[in-house]
């Protein structure tokens with residue numbers, strides 16, 4: 001399979017920094033997931049070959065980390081912690097609030113493909129519980145109001161990107177019409 005030039009450059013730069021090829025597995029999986037959207041069978045086979053691992057070894061590592069996924073998910077992966085510190089500080093309420101607002105349950109993705117919701121174990125932010133993670137960003141000391149603001153910001157970001165794509169498309173149309181005329 002073919003990755004982008006950027007991925008290949010990162011991969012080539014990163015692997016020699018580790019004592020063995022297999023040690024580069026987790027960061028490589030993260031880069032691949034960022035690029036493809038999820039860790040497909042094809043990605044797993046490719047990375048196993050490159051890092052001298054079996055596909056089963058790669059899958060075992062993927063299953064250990066909640067931020068890695070073998071299934072497509074939304075643009076914003078919302079992980080709400082309900083482990084003990086978060087639980088006693090309202091983590092369950094945050095999770096239920098998100099589920100109601102997005103209309104999906106655990107591991108569900110909204111029909112527009114924007115959000116996937118996940119209930120997760122400790123994400124290492126216990127001192128600032130309750131906590132949640134959206135992609136690589138942490139959000140701490142959450143309240144339902146604060147969570148709403150986080151979701152609104154994601155929506156605004158998605159709309160801004162969509163607008164940019166539409167502008168590029170319309171510019172491309174204009175240019176092609178001019179060149180035809």
Ligand code: FES
Nearest residue numbers: 081086122125126
């Ligand atoms: S228990 Fe929620 S971040 Fe640790």
